[in-house]
Amino acid sequence: MTKITEQSSLYDNLEDMSSKEILTHMNNEDKKVALAVEKVIPQVSILVDELTKRFLDGGRLFYIGAGTSGRLGILDASEIPPTYGMPFDRVIGLIAGGDGAIRKAVEFAEDDTEQAWEDLLEYDINTKDVVVGIAASGTTPYVLGGVKAAKEHGILTAGITNNPGSPLAVEAEIPIEINVGPEFVTGSTRMKSGTSQKLVLNMISTALMIRIGRVEGNKMVNMQLNNNKLVDRGIRFIVEDQGVDEETASAYLKKFGSVKKAIAVLRENRGV
Template sequence: MQFTKTTEQDSSYDHLEKMSVSELLSNINAEDKTVAFSVEKAMPEIEALIKQIIPKLKSGGRLFYIGAGTSGRMGVLDASECPPTFGVSPDLVVGIIAGGDGAIRNAVEFAEDSTEQGWRDLEEFKVNSNDVVVGVAASGTTPYVISALEACNANNITTGSISCNHNSPLSQTSQFPIEVIVGPEFVTGSSRMKAGTAQKLVLNMISTAAMIQLGKVKGNKMVDMQLSNNKLVDRGIKMLMRELNIEFREAQTLLETHKNVRSAIQHYTHGNKAHK
């Protein structure tokens, strides 16, 4: 089957510089509206990958995202939000970007073209067969990502991928590929737009579904979140007030004592049972 980079095809719009701000926004928004529908078509593949990730995490393995440029940043973003949101170790979900952490802010020239550095970067974390490595690349052709997954396959490490072109080299390398075909970008080739949005949506699904399955959510609440600012402390107090049907002061004292919403709920519930 022939491989075509739809992410690089000409935009459906032309003469962008002649559009008013209103026209630009309307047209960008029209394209953005299609992204969620494109993700929906990939749901079976997304589910298949998540079902590989959950048992690995439950048995002590880790989840790695590896990518370059925008794709790498999306992976780093999702990984970095797991500890504060779900109270997990920063080592559980790890984002790796071509060119190192400096590439999060500034492009590192030709970092994505290396066919050896991706595996070296994974080896620094002592990646092994207990882990899952997900390559993220809008084009599906990034050498840094493909070569990393090839090395993982050779070392019996489960591999997944997220890309936005059909039947890409990355999909052919990955054991559990996800393809979200978003079509040409509003600005030709600017895959930080629809492709980046699609990747963000899929990454949200992967980490959120996995963490819920790991028991990091109670009801619909982030009971394991890190209380790292006043907004989150206030949220935690309100969670306790609703969950335990108690007043503000008691909830505040509970949270100050136990430093964690789940622990506060457990201690309060067990304490009440003990007194009955």
């Protein structure tokens, strides 16, 4: 049976379509993605709960993938320190072929069943950690080998795949199987499959950060203030939370270096 990710597109003769027709059909396919993701929320919720327990005990989250899937894991991991002020080594993305594969594909790197575990060992991975394998096909050797080895060493594993019942779904303890149907361009899993993976990764890391206390109300109070836009956002957060003027908010933010600390001191000083 042909994998869903390899099934023929519902559209044909794409080269004969106008630009508007191509974009309209792509958009119609993209509309299916969020509905497919909705169906896996129960599995994602289980993963977030398990991650929360382990994170609060000092554990880490590892994403492993190849190609587009690997890049998406790295993207999600790289955004956690600036957005939530977490150390860079708490959420880690690994890609088959190493960092060089982020920009340029490394031939046959994804076919090595041993390398993912070797990559994980460089981080002294342990049973407090969680490994999430990402593979649209659900058959990528790099990902399967890493998930299998991690599970054998008592490490919790999850698998994000777009082929229900695939080897990754079977191997992972928490399978997240997102059936988005065939791609607009047959087999081009950077499209709907990649979009669905990005949505799920957003859900995993954002929910985790909220659950471990890195968000207050609806604000990123632990964000890194490394450009003027973010400083201005931090000032606005303080103004909205404490009702002080911008000058006062700016002074507290400059003095304490974080929105969270500035708000905490203002609350204490004002007896709130």
